[in-house]
Amino acid sequence: MNRTFDRYSSICFALVGILFVVESRNISTSAYGSEVGPNMFPLGLGLILILLSLRLFWESSRKTAGDSASGNVAQLQYKRFFIMLAATFLYVFLLEPIGYILTTFLFLFISFQIMGSKSYLKTTLVSLCFSVGVYYVYVNLLKGTLPGFPVWSGM
Secondary structure, X not given: OOHHHHHHHHHHHHHHHHHHHHHHOOOOOOOOOOOOOOOHHHHHHHHHHHHHHHHHHHHHHHOOHHHOOOHHHHHHHHHHHHHHHHHHHHXXXXXXXXXXXXXXXXXXXXXXXXXXXXXXXXXXXXXXXXXXXXXXXXXXXXXXXXXXXXXXXXO
16 A cells, blocks of 8 residues: 555554553453453453554555555555445444344455455355354353344344
8 A cells, every 4th residue: 555654554553552551451350359351352452453553664664665556456445445444334333223143244244355255155154154153152152242133033
């Protein structure tokens, strides 16, 4: 993509990662004396985001001027970006009304197609297995709660 864009976006991602780390320290720790509490997941995500943004900054600084993409490829990347952004917003807004399984399946299917998957059958199978598998593990094994299917479906 664009070296300048990559550098600025890496700085923004690092700032978001720092915000995650700082704000995760404000979440209360576990009341049962366990070292692993609800603050560990956002803390870990923040640290990973900081490390990945530092790597992006380093790689974008190493690129030479001849490595940049042509204008036609850049247009395609912007189109993919905006489709993915719209799919993400739809995923967030439709998660409760439609349910986790259907929404995640549709989101993954669209994402895989945007990334260039050629086989609709493989995309469908992977999206379906992932959404059902994660739902089963989280709800049945870990005893968490996720919106399964919409109320109007009767399931």
